[in-house]
Amino acid sequence: MKIFKIITLFPEFFESPLQTGLMGKAVEKGLCRFEIINLRQWGEGQYRQCDDYPYGGGSGMVLMPGPLFKAIELHKGDSTVIYPSPSGELLTQELVKKLFLYDSYCFICGQYEGIDQRVIDRFVDYEISVGDYILSGGEYATLTIIDALCRYIPGFMSNPQSLLEESFENYLLEYPHYTRPREIDGMAVPDILISGNHEKIRQWRLEKSIEKTKAVRPDLYRLYKAKKDEVEQ
Structure with a gap:
């Protein structure tokens, strides 16, 4: 069974995509399992703040290392940590095949200007870009990578031959x-x-x-x- 852990500020984002179509059937058949982790649990102060202004100035906000450190340390286990980012290695079919060799994954969904570099330095195994364009959040890219991986799970596709012809x-x-x-x-x-x-x-x-x-x-x-x-x- 493939295990996907997803750290996000917007857990509700994943409710429908992971329960419908081939993905929903895969969960029902026990081919994969999803753990959606709300980063806000470790937010700071009364409003559970998880982002702050960047040192050195500039526009936008950056996800703080404190909440992410706590979330990752508690849930990572032996998972391979993936951070979808426009600054990462380009996602290709060859990279998908390489990633498929792992059994458990922990995704960090960035927001705004991204995440504190120290989180990447400490925890991230793969920083991956899904293309040369910008998305509104890491949730979209995370779904893309997960779907690409799941297609290689035996039993996920009704016709495995389709994989060879895509x-x-x-x-x-x-x-x-x-x-x-x-x-x-x-x-x-x-x-x-x-x-x-x-x-x-x-x-x-x-x-x-x-x-x-x-x-x-x-x-x-x-x-x-x-x-x-x-x-x-």
């Missing part, structure tokens, strides 16, 4: 998908997909994946080409 596996984006009806508004499903020739369908899908990756993500295409050339040598 975007980013083997550095290629996924091929186009079609379903019924066969034609709509003059747009028809490619004939090859209804030919029944599975080898030709496989080849067509590979070609479309390569075309899309080359056009949309040339960085991934270069990785794909390098790996392909290495295998063929």
Whole structure:
């Protein structure tokens, strides 16, 4: 069973996402467990303050180390500590596979300008960015990382083969998908997909994946080409 501990100022944020869809079913089947930890419990003063102005000046607030130290020390255990941050290592499918080797995770959801650097220095094993953009809080990124990890849990996906055909596996984006009806508004499903020739369908899908990756993500295409050339040598 995978265990996900989430330290956050907004525990209610996770109520719906972790109870619906594949995630909710995984919890019901005992494939994973979530522990939502309200950081406000260790806040200071009458108003349970967890943030303060940054030393050196600047805009925004920073989550204080005191409450975070207490929350992490009490709940971390042997968990791998992950801090989603725009300053972190970029999340890739390869990194997801690496993280999946762990059994228990403790996520720190940052807010405002982030968290005190001393928390990172003391506790954080992985500082991870989900992309080159800014979100309103670490909760959004935490859900993204958790979902990416859960997809590798045996029994989480109804069809495990889907994992092997998704975007980013083997550095290629996924091929186009079609379903019924066969034609709509003059747009028809490619004939090859209804030919029944599975080898030709496989080849067509590979070609479309390569075309899309080359056009949309040339960085991934270069990785794909390098790996392909290495295998063929």
